[in-house]
Amino acid sequence: MKPALVTGASGFLGWHVARVLSERGLRVRAMARRPESVKALDAEVVPGDLRDAASLERAVSGCGLVFHVAADYRLWVKRPDEMYEANVGGTKALLAAAERAGVERFVYTSTVGCMGFVEGGLGDETTPVSLAEMTGHYKRSKYLAEQEALRAAAGGFPVVIVNPTAPVGDHDVKPTPTGQTIVDFLKGKMPAFVDTGLNVVDARETAEGHWLACEKGRAGERYILGSENLTLEQILGKLAGLSGKAAPKVRLPWIVALVAGLFSTGLAAVTGQAPRVPLDAVRMARKRMWVSSAKAERELGFRPSGADLALGKAVRWFEANGYC
Numbered sequence: 001m002k003p004a005l006v007t008g009a010s011g012f013l014g015w016h017v018a019r020v021l022s023e024r025g026l027r028v029r030a031m032a033r034r035p036e037s038v039k040a041l042d043a044e045v046v047p048g049d050l051r052d053a054a055s056l057e058r059a060v061s062g063c064g065l066v067f068h069v070a071a072d073y074r075l076w077v078k079r080p081d082e083m084y085e086a087n088v089g090g091t092k093a094l095l096a097a098a099e100r101a102g103v104e105r106f107v108y109t110s111t112v113g114c115m116g117f118v119e120g121g122l123g124d125e126t127t128p129v130s131l132a133e134m135t136g137h138y139k140r141s142k143y144l145a146e147q148e149a150l151r152a153a154a155g156g157f158p159v160v161i162v163n164p165t166a167p168v169g170d171h172d173v174k175p176t177p178t179g180q181t182i183v184d185f186l187k188g189k190m191p192a193f194v195d196t197g198l199n200v201v202d203a204r205e206t207a208e209g210h211w212l213a214c215e216k217g218r219a220g221e222r223y224i225l226g227s228e229n230l231t232l233e234q235i236l237g238k239l240a241g242l243s244g245k246a247a248p249k250v251r252l253p254w255i256v257a258l259v260a261g262l263f264s265t266g267l268a269a270v271t272g273q274a275p276r277v278p279l280d281a282v283r284m285a286r287k288r289m290w291v292s293s294a295k296a297e298r299e300l301g302f303r304p305s306g307a308d309l310a311l312g313k314a315v316r317w318f319e320a321n322g323y324c
Contacts, residue, residue: 008070050090136280153220165226169203197288
């Protein structure tokens with residue numbers, strides 16, 4: 001059996017994808033920039049960096065499947081060119097290396113941020129969207145990387161794209177920006193909130209959605225992997241019920257959040273330290289990122305649980321591992 005390569009296996013979602021594949025009996029080759037950071041996985045761990053094409057060639061050699069989960073996921077970056085080199089250049093290089101290696105199926109992990117959103121409704125894979133609508137370097141780089149995957153599929157390479165929403169759950173080590181919101185709440189560092197909304201999905205179920213996309217997805221198609229659309233106020237209310245901590249009552253006007261983002265991000269440009277309130281995060285919050293995962297449910301058999309399961313896993317794991 002040829003191994004299945006999982007890039008970004010030391011990251012939150014990549015770790016879950018590698019775990020799901022291993023539990024299904026696949027031989028897993030887990031790629032990470034720092035192999036020693038990959039823990040509790042039954043996998044062959046190999047070094048690799050998205051900005052090092054030669055390391056990608058070595059990592060994919062002999063593999064039958066590729067799950068490209070790795071990405072530079074930051075809402076503020078001091079040197080944006082590094083993000084484009086990793087997310088766009090790395091994806092293009094890995095696609096080329098995988099095609100040369102004779103890979104039979106390539107699952108690319110994009111993001112729901114590359115989708116179009118509908119004011120007062122739900123976006124889906126057919127909602128029109130363009131690069132001009134991408135807020136910030138992370139979303140722009142992921143949009144451009146997704147275009148590379150679509151081009152490869154149009155050229156005959158069997159690439160399937162998945163667009164996770166906001167995965168939450170256990171083993172969010174770094175944590176991700178969504179996970180950090182949960183940690184901040186648990187630490188009592190969220191005195192107010194903005195009127196925004198997102199779609200929350202369980203990280204483990206998202207990983208299972210990756211396998212379903214590999215098994216059943218159509219090459220060149222995108223599949224939203226999401227679950228429950230919630231306002232931030234509703235999410236904080238659920239976290240309050242799960243943790244026993246009080247939810248903030250103050251709704252911050254968006255213009256106030258924008259000023260805070262401008263100040264915080266401006267200060268980061270001087271200090272080089274990540275801003276407490278990234279301006280890109282504030283700009284993204286202007287829209288409710290609500291979507292439908294009906295296509296994945298219909299074509300892949302994706303059956304996500306509600307947000308309570310995912311948020312409960314996250315709260316328990318963060319509490320048990322000393323984050324709060």
